[in-house]
Amino acid sequence: MQKRFCACGVAVWVSYLSKANWKALFFVKVQQKIKTVHKCPHCNQYMNIDSLR
Numbered sequence: 210m211q212k213r214f215c216a217c218g219v220a221v222w223v224s225y226l227s228k229a230n231w232k233a234l235f236f237v238k239v240q241q242k243i244k245t246v247h248k249c250p251h252c253n254q255y256m257n258i259d260s261l262r
């Protein structure tokens with residue numbers, strides 16, 4: 210897993226399912242729990258590997 214940051218600064222962990230088709234899962238820590246997300250819980254942006262830093 211790689212640690213990245215959303216544009217708003219929230220830490221996001223990325224896990225690649227397959228490097229062949231660039232599918233990735235995004236995880237964020239919410240209230241001490243790690244959960245899978247499609248959107249940032251803070252700024253509500255859809256997670257996109259290209260927009261993370």
Ligand SMILES: [Zn+2]
Nearest residue numbers: 215217249252
């Ligand atoms: Zn965000």
